[in-house]
Amino acid sequence: MKSKILALLGSALISGTAMAGGYQVNLASQRQIGMGHTGTGLLTGTSSIFFNPGAMSHIGYNGVTIGGSALISKIAYSAPESYGVTARTDNPMGTPFQAYGVYNITDKLSAGLGVYTPFGSTANWGDEWGGRYALNQLQLQAIFVQPTVSYAITDKLGIGIGLTYVAGSVNLQRSVPVQSQDGSEGSIELDGNAEPAFGFNAGIYFQPTEKLSLGVSYRSKVNMQLEQGDVMFSNIPAAARGNFPDGTTFNAELPLPSTLSFGLGFKATERLTLAADVNYVGWDAYERLRFDFSQNVAGSPFSEANRNYENAFIYRIGGEYMVNDALALRAGAYLDKTPVQDGYLTPETPDSDSRGLSAGIGYSVSENISIDASFLYINKKERTDDANLSNGVPGTFKAVAYIPGIGLNFKF
Numbered sequence: 001m002k003s004k005i006l007a008l009l010g011s012a013l014i015s016g017t018a019m020a021g022g023y024q025v026n027l028a029s030q031r032q033i034g035m036g037h038t039g040t041g042l043l044t045g046t047s048s049i050f051f052n053p054g055a056m057s058h059i060g061y062n063g064v065t066i067g068g069s070a071l072i073s074k075i076a077y078s079a080p081e082s083y084g085v086t087a088r089t090d091n092p093m094g095t096p097f098q099a100y101g102v103y104n105i106t107d108k109l110s111a112g113l114g115v116y117t118p119f120g121s122t123a124n125w126g127d128e129w130g131g132r133y134a135l136n137q138l139q140l141q142a143i144f145v146q147p148t149v150s151y152a153i154t155d156k157l158g159i160g161i162g163l164t165y166v167a168g169s170v171n172l173q174r175s176v177p178v179q180s181q182d183g184s185e186g187s188i189e190l191d192g193n194a195e196p197a198f199g200f201n202a203g204i205y206f207q208p209t210e211k212l213s214l215g216v217s218y219r220s221k222v223n224m225q226l227e228q229g230d231v232m233f234s235n236i237p238a239a240a241r242g243n244f245p246d247g248t249t250f251n252a253e254l255p256l257p258s259t260l261s262f263g264l265g266f267k268a269t270e271r272l273t274l275a276a277d278v279n280y281v282g283w284d285a286y287e288r289l290r291f292d293f294s295q296n297v298a299g300s301p302f303s304e305a306n307r308n309y310e311n312a313f314i315y316r317i318g319g320e321y322m323v324n325d326a327l328a329l330r331a332g333a334y335l336d337k338t339p340v341q342d343g344y345l346t347p348e349t350p351d352s353d354s355r356g357l358s359a360g361i362g363y364s365v366s367e368n369i370s371i372d373a374s375f376l377y378i379n380k381k382e383r384t385d386d387a388n389l390s391n392g393v394p395g396t397f398k399a400v401a402y403i404p405g406i407g408l409n410f411k412f
Contacts, residue, residue, distance in 0.1 A: 023121050023140065023349065024257075024281065026314075026336075027096045030067045030372035030407035034360015035318030036332020038275035040203070040263025041215040045409065046100035049114035049148045052203035052217040052263070053160025056102055056150035057110040067372065067407025068097035075123070075350060078396040079130055086395075087129035094122050098407070107152070114146040114162070118219075119256050125347060127187070131393035132175040135347045136187070142168040142194075142224070142256065146201060161202040166222050166256070168194040170229075176244075180235040190250060192229025197222045199256075213265040221258040221285050227251050231293070249294040255285035257309075271323075277316040283309035283339035305391050309339040318358070328362035330374070345385035350397035352383035368411045376403040 029047035032039040039051035046065040048055040071094035077087040102112040119142040127136045148162030169192065176186035203217035231248040233241075263277040286309040292302045318332030336354040345351070360374035380399040387394050 023119055025071075025094075025096050025118055025120050027069045027071070027376075027403065027405065028098050028116050028118065029065075030069075030374045030405045031320075031330070031360065031362060032318075033069070033374040033376055033403075033405060034330030034332065034358055034362075034372070035275055035320055036277075036316045036334050036356070036358055038263060038265075038277040038316045038318040038332060040217050040261040040277050041205075041213050042263065042265040042273070042275055043205075043213070046102045046112065047098065047114075048150075048160075048203075048205075049100050049102070049112045049146060049162060050098070050116055050118075050201070052205055052215045052261075053112075053148050053150050053162050053201055054158045054203035054205035054217070055215060056112055056148060056160050057104075057108060057152040057158045058155075058205060058207075059102065059110075060104075061411045062103050063101070063409060063411045065098070065100045065407055065409050067099075067405060068095055069374075069376075069403050069405035070094075071096060071401060071403050073399065073401040075397060075399040077125075077129070077131070077347070077350070077393075080394050082395075087125060087131070090124050090126060091122050092124065094120070096120065109152075110150045110160075112148045112150070112162075114144070114148065116144050116146075117142065118144060119168075121348075123348065127175055127185070131347050131395075132185075133177055134174060134391070134393050136173040136175060137171070138173075138348055139171045140168070141170075142166060148201070156207045158205045159203070160205075161200060164199040164201055164220075164222065166194075166197040166199065166224065168197075168224055170194075170226065176233075176236070178235075178237055178240050180237050184235040186233065186235045186237075186240075186244075188244075189232040189234070190229055191232070192226045192250070192252075195225045195227055197224055211267045215261075215263045217261045217263075219259045219261075221282060222256040224254045224256060225251075226253070228294075231297070243296075243298050245295045245297075247295070248297060251292045252290065254289070257285050258282035271321055273320045275316075275318045275320075277314075279314040279316070281312050281314065281339065284311050285309075286339075306344070306389060308341060308344060308389075310341055312337040312339040320362075326364040330358075330360035330362065332356075332358045341389075342385060343387065343389035344392070345383065345387050345397065346390050346392035347397075350383070350399065352381040352397070352399075354378055354380045370409045372407040372409065374403075374405045376405075377401070378403070 150160030199220040199222040
């Protein structure tokens with residue numbers, strides 16, 4: 001019994017089935033989603049705050065952007081040696097969002113503020129599937145607030161940096177292999193808010209010719225600390241309550257990994273712009289997950305499980321075609337390599353290599369107002385794993401996602 005309890009507590013606390021590698025959510029701009037989420041080497045407008053702060057001083061206007069997406073994801077699970085699907089998630093719709101504002105202080109100096117959600121997840125497996133001792137439900141939220149400054153060294157070269165303030169929360173629920181007198185299965189719920197954390201986002205933008213532009217950006221790792229989170233137990237029989245003491249709290253830490261990005265833009269014609277990005281995500285920061293409890297749970301003051309994520313690449317291409325001065329058509333694709341090694345697959349992160357296809361449209365209602373709409377389809381490769389190194393759930397997982405989005409842009 002003790003080993004089972006420690007195994008389920010050692011599962012990932014703040015990870016999830018976000019539709020990107022690990023628990024990352026790459027949905028930072030409706031225009032750029034339509035172009036495969038490229039943008040490091042482009043003038044992306046106010047969203048340069050996220051993609052490349054060095055480009056912000058070159059966009060040439062003051063502006064505000066507000067946008068959001070509807071993330072509809074489904075995950076199917078097949079138990080070992082079974083035929084067909086044995087469980088599916090019933091996930092609520094996720095709503096990642098972004099808001100940016102840029103103001104030109106001088107011809108060379110710009111200031112901006114971004115609020116966006118690059119990490120997060122929601123997964124609901126229910127309380128009847130075979131992996132319920134690993135996970136029933138998970139909700140993770142992480143919101144970044146980024147004040148940013150950018151300076152145009154020349155009309156071809158710009159630099160920028162932003163400080164990121166990060167707030168987050170988590171709620172995780174899973175079943176416990178004990179039963180109360182009425183036959184109800186026990187459960188554990190962990191709920192907490194992260195302490196404020198800080199990082200930075202910096203970039204360099206360079207346009208050597210009228211047709212070619214280049215960029216490099218770096219978003220730093222942020223360590224999320226959860227302190228004094230609540231541990232709540234339900235349906236625990238009287239004989240086992242000593243192992244599940246009321247009033248228990250927990251501390252835990254989760255790294256939100258760094259990302260180094262290289263990008264280029266190429267104006268093939270007056271109307272056609274092409275782009276390519278490579279992102280290198282520092283997932284090796286996520287080596288293990290440890291819970292420290294205020295009271296012994298199942299006879300131990302802590303639990304620990306290895307994760308041993310590997311650094312991973314994301315390869316992106318995209319394009320935008322201006323049909324006329326008001327209407328833009330966009331398309332893109334990407335390959336997102338998984339950071340999860342064999343033997344470490346869990347129902348919180350049943351991750352595999354992801355293929356994304358996107359399309360988008362932009363329309364200028366007036367000189368100062370425009371609308372962007374996008375649609376992203378993500379297909380994760382089917383993956384079978386024995387999960388023997390992560391206290392996960394052996395079996396086969398398959399995930400897909402459908403993500404429409406819309407954004408409004410205002411210039412002033």
